Amino acid sequence: MGENRLVYMDHAATTFIKQEVVETMLPFLKDHFGNPSSLYSIGREGKEAVETAREKLAKALGASPEEIYFTSGGTESDNWAVKGTAFARRKKGKHIITIPIEHHAVLYPCKYLETKGFDVTYLPVDEYGLVDPAELEAAIREDTILISVMYANNEIGTIEPISEIGKVAGEHGVPFHTDAVQAIGNFSLDLKGKDRDVNMLSLSAHKFYGPKGIGALYIREGTEIDSYIHGGAQEKRKRAGTENVAGIAGMGKAIELATANIEKHAEKIRKMRDRLRKGIMEIPHCRLNGHPEKRLPGNLNFSFEYIEGESLLLMLDQMGICSSTGSACSSGSLDPSHVLSAIGVPPEIAQGSLRLTLGDANTEEDVDYVLEVLPQVVEKLRAISPFYKPSDVCEK
Ligand SMILES: Cc1ncc(COP(=O)(O)O)c(C=O)c1O
Numbered sequence: 001m002g003e004n005r006l007v008y009m010d011h012a013a014t015t016f017i018k019q020e021v022v023e024t025m026l027p028f029l030k031d032h033f034g035n036p037s038s039l040y041s042i043g044r045e046g047k048e049a050v051e052t053a054r055e056k057l058a059k060a061l062g063a064s065p066e067e068i069y070f071t072s073g074g075t076e077s078d079n080w081a082v083k084g085t086a087f088a089r090r091k092k093g094k095h096i097i098t099i100p101i102e103h104h105a106v107l108y109p110c111k112y113l114e115t116k117g118f119d120v121t122y123l124p125v126d127e128y129g130l131v132d133p134a135e136l137e138a139a140i141r142e143d144t145i146l147i148s149v150m151y152a153n154n155e156i157g158t159i160e161p162i163s164e165i166g167k168v169a170g171e172h173g174v175p176f177h178t179d180a181v182q183a184i185g186n187f188s189l190d191l192k193g194k195d196r197d198v199n200m201l202s203l204s205a206h207k208f209y210g211p212k213g214i215g216a217l218y219i220r221e222g223t224e225i226d227s228y229i230h231g232g233a234q235e236k237r238k239r240a241g242t243e244n245v246a247g248i249a250g251m252g253k254a255i256e257l258a259t260a261n262i263e264k265h266a267e268k269i270r271k272m273r274d275r276l277r278k279g280i281m282e283i284p285h286c287r288l289n290g291h292p293e294k295r296l297p298g299n300l301n302f303s304f305e306y307i308e309g310e311s312l313l314l315m316l317d318q319m320g321i322c323s324s325t326g327s328a329c330s331s332g333s334l335d336p337s338h339v340l341s342a343i344g345v346p347p348e349i350a351q352g353s354l355r356l357t358l359g360d361a362n363t364e365e366d367v368d369y370v371l372e373v374l375p376q377v378v379e380k381l382r383a384i385s386p387f388y389k390p391s392d393v394c395e396k
């Protein structure tokens with residue numbers, strides 16, 4: 001069992017690139033290599049590809065093409081939204097509200113801004129990772145210049161009440177940024193409709209079957225924000241640098257595919273995920289982290305008591321299962337996940353966490369395989385744990 005099999009259950013870390021996306025990108029890596037700012041035809045072809053992709057993104061988000069700015073990915077988009085807004089609005093105030101379970105691409109810019117005289121409230125979330133919009137409203141001050149709350153969490157999958165948060169922000173005239181990196185392809189967004197209170201939104205192509213190193217920031221018209229990268233006149237002088245034409249073209253195709261059949265796609269993933277969840281919950285001393293229902297369709301995050309997550313991960317890898325203990329970017333760190341700490345998971349239990357994120361690479365056979373392998377691996381690791389007594393009571 002095992003050796004030749006590959007079960008990829010880490011779609012929250014990154015996704016494979018769809019064939020249609022690769023095909024859309026290839027001409028711009030080969031023949032159409034011109035600089036989109038050049039006036040001759042191979043440059044114009046690049047420019048056209050960039051603008052076509054911008055239109056596709058706008059259509060998928062319910063935005064106008066002029067409100068889409070290409071970046072190098074989710075991290076840059078988050079940095080730009082947070083720092084760009086803070087610096088543009090510093091005369092109006094110095095207070096920012098965010099939550100402690102944000103991705104580090106939001107949290108660390110906030111920490112940096114604290115060193116520059118800004119004041120940041122890290123609004124506590126509940127045991128599932130949810131923000132209470134009433135508490136958020138109570139935290140708004142006269143000098144609040146930005147609210148940044150993610151659409152859905154990358155580790156525990158919890159979906160935040162974005163409409164309510166946006167409404168509160170809008171009523172108080174505070175710009176609202178949301179990191180929607182994990183949400184695209186799982187939810188329909190409508191920035192002119194139900195999501196009209198969002199002022200800025202980050203996305204990243206490699207989470208929806210597009211290439212890595214390309215993303216976008218949606219900036220609602222009229223939002224006060226400083227330019228982020230200074231140099232050439234690209235992206236209306238707001239984000240300088242020769243465009244990543246192939247990446248942009250690929251992202252355009254990827255978002256078109258990701259939003260074509262959103263409901264059907266999410267339902268298929270959710271069904272597989274729920275069967276996996278049910279089977280895993282039968283393992284003793286296992287608890288689900290994150291909200292039981294308000295979670296991303298592909299996300300599962302468990303803590304297995306008496307086990308060390310890294311060992312679990314390595315043993316699963318030997319069996320051909322790709323998973324993670326938390327976020328991919330923090331996997332080199334031995335600190336317990338900041339997300340699990342913030343929702344009150346004790347450090348010794350957080351150590352035994354496993355994130356499985358399902359997506360288009362998975363089949364029902366993959367679920368069967370994980371359900372066959374995981375209980376055995378957990379049992380093996382517990383058998384060598386000095387702390388484990390099989391008679392212990394199971395905590396669900
Ligand atoms: C919620 C969230 N925000 C931001 C990022 C960073 O995106 P990128 O890898 O494109 O820089 C990620 C990627 O893991 C993410 O999950």
Ligand code: FES
Pocket residue numbers: 012013014103154327328329330
């Ligand atoms: S890849 Fe998800 S946290 Fe970085």
